[in-house]
Amino acid sequence: xxxxxxxxRFAALYGAEPEGVWAAPGRVNxxxxxxxxxxxxxxxxxxxxxxxxxxxxxxxGILRLHSxxxxxxxxxxxxxxxxxxxxxxxxxYPAGVLWAxxxxxxxxxxxxxxxxxxxxxxxxxxxxxxLEIVVALALNDLYxxxxxxxxxxxxxxxxxxxxVGAPTGIMDQTASACxxxxxxxxxxxxxxxxxxxxxxxxxxxxxxxxxxTRVKHAHSGGEYGRRRAGCEKGAALLGVDxxxxxxxxxxxAALARLGDEEEVVRLVRHxxxxxxxxxxxxxxxxxxxxxSIGPILTEGHASLRDDFRISCPELDLxxxxxxxxxxxxxxxxxxxxxxxxxxLAEATDVDTLTKTIEEAFAAASFTPPRVFEAVPxxxxxxxx
Numbered sequence: 001x002x003x004x005x006x007x008x009r010f011a012a013l014y015g016a017e018p019e020g021v022w023a024a025p026g027r028v029n030x031x032x033x034x035x036x037x038x039x040x041x042x043x044x045x046x047x048x049x050x051x052x053x054x055x056x057x058x059x060x061g062i063l064r065l066h067s068x069x070x071x072x073x074x075x076x077x078x079x080x081x082x083x084x085x086x087x088x089x090x091x092x093y094p095a096g097v098l099w100a101x102x103x104x105x106x107x108x109x110x111x112x113x114x115x116x117x118x119x120x121x122x123x124x125x126x127x128x129x130x131l132e133i134v135v136a137l138a139l140n141d142l143y144x145x146x147x148x149x150x151x152x153x154x155x156x157x158x159x160x161x162x163x164v165g166a167p168t169g170i171m172d173q174t175a176s177a178c179x180x181x182x183x184x185x186x187x188x189x190x191x192x193x194x195x196x197x198x199x200x201x202x203x204x205x206x207x208x209x210x211x212x213t214r215v216k217h218a219h220s221g222g223e224y225g226r227r228r229a230g231c232e233k234g235a236a237l238l239g240v241d242x243x244x245x246x247x248x249x250x251x252x253a254a255l256a257r258l259g260d261e262e263e264v265v266r267l268v269r270h271x272x273x274x275x276x277x278x279x280x281x282x283x284x285x286x287x288x289x290x291x292s293i294g295p296i297l298t299e300g301h302a303s304l305r306d307d308f309r310i311s312c313p314e315l316d317l318x319x320x321x322x323x324x325x326x327x328x329x330x331x332x333x334x335x336x337x338x339x340x341x342x343x344l345a346e347a348t349d350v351d352t353l354t355k356t357i358e359e360a361f362a363a364a365s366f367t368p369p370r371v372f373e374a375v376p377x378x379x380x381x382x383x384x
Contacts, residue, residue, distance in 0.1 A: 003052060003383040006068075010054035010114040013066055013074060018054035018114070019142055024134035024380035025050040026119035027126045027175035028210060028342060029333050030184050030199075031293075031300055032278040034308060036169030038231050038271045039190040039242035041278035044171055045199060045376040046179035047210075051117035051130035052383070055138040058110030063098055065091050068116035079110060085165045093128050094135045096163030100155045101136070106145050113138075120370065122216035124334020128164075129172035132156035137177070137380045149177040149380070150192050167225050168335075179379040186282050190244060197285050199376050204290050206328075207347050211357060212370040213314035215338030224335055227267060227308060234268040237261065243271040270307040274300060294329025294344045301331030301341075310336025314366055318343070321360040322353055342374065 003021040010018040025046040032042035058064075063082075065075045067090060075091045082099040094113060101108050113135060119127040136152045139145070147155070153173035160166050160173075170189050179185050184199040201208055235243050238254055246254050251272045258265050277296050284292045301319050305311040315332040318341040322330040330343045345353055354371045361369050 006052045006054045006114060006116050007384060009068060009116070010056075010112070013114055014056070014064070014112045016056065018112075018384075019056045020138065020382055021052060021054045021384040022134050022138045022141070022380065022382050023050045023052050024130045024137060024176045025179070025377055026130050027172060027179065028208070028340075028374045029171065029175075030208075030342070031274075031281045031297060031331075032171075033274060033300065033304055033333070033336075034227060034231075034310075035244070035271055035274050035278070036171040036189040037167070037228055038235070039244035040271060040275040041244075042171045042187050042189060043184050043197070043278050043281060044175035044179065044187070045184040045374075046175060046181075046379050047119070047125060048375055048377045049118045049120070049125070051115060051119060051127070051134045053134040053138050054114045055135070055142065056112045057142050058112060060110055062110045063095060064112045065094055066114045068114070079108070082163075084163045087163075090131075092164045093131045093160070096159030097132050097135045097156060098139070099163050100159040101139060101145070103158075104155060106143065108139060108143060111139065111142075120212050122339070123212040123214075123370075124332075124336075124339025125210070125212075126172040126176060126334075128160065128166075129156065129176045132159055133173055133176040133380050137382070141382060150174065150194075153177045167228050175379070177380050179377070181378040182376050184285070184376060186278070190242070195282075197282055199285060199290070201290060202347070202375075205347050206290060207345055207350050208374045209343040209345065209350065209353065210333075210340050210372055210374045211318045211343060212340045212372075213312075213318065213338060214367045214369060215312055215314050223310070223337060227310065230264055230267045231271060234258065234261075234264045237264065238268070243268055244275060246272050248272055248276040266307040266309070270303045273303055291328055294327070297329035297331045297342065297344060298323065304332055304336065308336070312338055313364075314338070314361070314369075315341050317360055317364060317366070318357055318369070321357050325349075325353055325356045327353060
């Protein structure tokens with residue numbers, strides 16, 4: 001849906017034109033997985049797929065929500081009744097944003113919202129963060145809150161952590177709010193400092209494919225929280241605030257200090273080596289050598305598969321098939337336990353790789369994957 005269609009649908013639902021239409025994209029994480037809640041480095045970029053929101057203010061303490069992507073009518077909620085983990089439906093994401101804004105002291109008196117999104121759900125591409133950021137940006141504009149993008153991202157993270165109950169880091173919301181077209185975002189999740197790194201693969205004759213395995217994942221599930229708790233345990237055992245504080249060249253000594261804590265050893269090893277992979281990737285892109293990041297992506301997948309243990313047969317099949325047929329690199333992306341993989345390839349190899357991956361899924365009797373090109377796109381913005 002385009003902005004005008006979303007605005008027209010809002011008018012049909014609520015009987016008046018919206019005060020504006022906003023957009024916020026999903027994201028692909030190029031490298032830096034499960035490092036964000038360890039105060040580490042990440043490198044996402046925004047997708048052209050986005051959530052759109054037509055929004056108007058209300059003054060009666062009511063929030064009305066409607067989605068073009070979910071069956072059902074308008075959901076009506078009272079702002080003074082919003083409470084953490086009280087909602088297990090899709091409405092928890094936009095409602096959580098209003099809860100977080102009001103908890104932070106901002107005088108939000110209500111809203112009518114109509115949403116439509118092209119970000120695939122459950123694919124590890126941050127469909128929930130796109131919903132949160134698009135609503136937050138709309139309210140920031142309409143209520144003249146004057147909040148900077150990084151602070152909107154923080155509030156949306158709080159909405160997801162506390163209101164929804166999903167223990168996610170800050171990367172997804174920051175990527176949706178702050179990415180720029182033609183760039184990847186090098187983000188230090190400790191101080192939220194940002195650097196926009198040029199990432200124009202097409203100019204180099206390259207493409208980055210996203211392969212959505214259609215295996216659904218859920219951040220609020222126990223396995224994600226278990227990994228996060230294990231990382232926190234590792235930091236406590238090593239006497240540091242976060243695993244980001246373990247230098248790469250001191251990793252072996254740190255792992256030896258963990259003794260027989262086998263699971264914690266694996267988690268710590270992944271996080272420390274993944275931070276180093278982000279820094280290597282940044283250096284190569286700055287040097288104008290994007291082809292050389294391929295092996296780093298593949299290293300990242302092996303670490304996520306073997307140390308963090310969050311891959312699945314479908315994700316491994318994408319990576320193994322792509323590498324066997326000429327891809328420069330491949331890895332799973334997102335929180336894991338399903339979702340998507342990315343494949344870096346020469347532009348001339350895209351059709352062959354796509355066909356080969358689809359054939360491999362058919363031979364394994366897996367659900368057919370969805371394959372599309374990831375183009376670094378603009379972050380959240382007002383459209384109308």
